[in-house]
Amino acid sequence: MSGHVVPLSDPKPDRDRFIRTLMGEEPAAPPPLFEYLIDEVHRRSIITDLCGREWVEHAPGDRESQRRSYDNFIEVWHRLGYDFVRLEIGLPFPSHTLLGEDVTAAHHGRSWADEHRGAIESWADFERYPWPSVEKMDFSPLEYVSGHLPEGMGLITNHAAGPFEIATQIMSYEGFCLALYDQPELAAAVAGRVGALLESYSRQLIELPNVIALFQGDDMGFRSGTLVAPESLRTLFLPWHQRLARIAHEHGVPYFLHSCGDVSAVMEDFISTVGIDGKHSFEDAILPAPDFHSRYGDRIATLGGVDMDILAGSTPERVRARTLELMSACAPRGRFAIGSGNSIPSYVPLENYLAMVNAALTWQSD
Numbered sequence: 001m002s003g004h005v006v007p008l009s010d011p012k013p014d015r016d017r018f019i020r021t022l023m024g025e026e027p028a029a030p031p032p033l034f035e036y037l038i039d040e041v042h043r044r045s046i047i048t049d050l051c052g053r054e055w056v057e058h059a060p061g062d063r064e065s066q067r068r069s070y071d072n073f074i075e076v077w078h079r080l081g082y083d084f085v086r087l088e089i090g091l092p093f094p095s096h097t098l099l100g101e102d103v104t105a106a107h108h109g110r111s112w113a114d115e116h117r118g119a120i121e122s123w124a125d126f127e128r129y130p131w132p133s134v135e136k137m138d139f140s141p142l143e144y145v146s147g148h149l150p151e152g153m154g155l156i157t158n159h160a161a162g163p164f165e166i167a168t169q170i171m172s173y174e175g176f177c178l179a180l181y182d183q184p185e186l187a188a189a190v191a192g193r194v195g196a197l198l199e200s201y202s203r204q205l206i207e208l209p210n211v212i213a214l215f216q217g218d219d220m221g222f223r224s225g226t227l228v229a230p231e232s233l234r235t236l237f238l239p240w241h242q243r244l245a246r247i248a249h250e251h252g253v254p255y256f257l258h259s260c261g262d263v264s265a266v267m268e269d270f271i272s273t274v275g276i277d278g279k280h281s282f283e284d285a286i287l288p289a290p291d292f293h294s295r296y297g298d299r300i301a302t303l304g305g306v307d308m309d310i311l312a313g314s315t316p317e318r319v320r321a322r323t324l325e326l327m328s329a330c331a332p333r334g335r336f337a338i339g340s341g342n343s344i345p346s347y348v349p350l351e352n353y354l355a356m357v358n359a360a361l362t363w364q365s366d
Helices: 015-022 040-050 063-079 123-128 140-147 163-170 173-182 184-205 230-236 238-250 264-274 289-296 308-313 316-333 350-365
Strands: 084-088 097-100 110-113 154-158 211-217 255-258 278-280 301-303
Touching: 015 154, 015 211, 040 063, 040 350, 063 084, 063 140, 084 140, 084 211, 123 184, 140 154, 154 184, 163 173, 163 184, 163 230, 173 184, 184 211, 184 230, 184 238, 211 238, 230 238, 230 264, 238 255, 238 264, 255 264, 289 301, 289 316, 308 316, 308 350, 316 350
Parallel strands: 084 154, 154 211, 211 255, 255 278, 278 301
Antiparallel strands: 097 110
């Protein structure tokens, strides 16, 4: 069977099957859909052009617009055939950022972390830094979404960034790397303060109804290795991921990790020490998803894998072909879900994203 089937008119989400498949408890095929983020640009088009609904901007302080905007958010994931909604909201950790125009979307810009200038560069900066408060966080968006899911759907959530990302944003990447040698106690203090806040935050998240997994993003690698020495990750950051994984496991749900780049030097640590149940973010130029699945698929789930170069710069036909290749290579062994190698940003053509989703859904129908 081929052709376009989304948006589904009568989706049948099955969060229990989704989890059983990724935990190796369910027959391998068909693989469920999986995604990290879907950009607002595409969510808007899906809602208005495909689902025929009105797009609603969330006005601060307006509960009605919040309700309707999150109804649309749920609708996108539901009508595209996912078994879950993924929503992340993070604590406010002020850092220095660089702003620029987003040429793919007129309504918002893009920001980048300032890699050279940190908000914390000294102990005095550490003491006056406005550390966020978990107690003051507004969890109402997550509470609304978790309480209004269609039957069969689950919520996957996490803090919006992980301990390594946040620490290197607060101090800047360059500043953090220098501090590892010049001010190791300060680097450790920042990492520890961030980690403790994320642990407290995750203990709030796990109490939300319908949570089926914690899925923490924390980019720790680049094209050919980890962003800092593996031993620094093992000492300062992986223990916090281990604590987050323990929170998930104590509540009977898996802990998934999204980390970009080549993190092979600490992959065994992620599996054996941290206790992750699945890995996300793959680049064909580093380690294609099928190769990862062959190496680790009997121990943890392989999540996604359609390379971003193909999704962003290829044709719908090529995207469909690669999606089918991945499913044929990985699904028979189990513990696999199909999706992008990273996320669906605004620069991925919508027709390419939908080609991937349609390929997955129609393959499931064969």
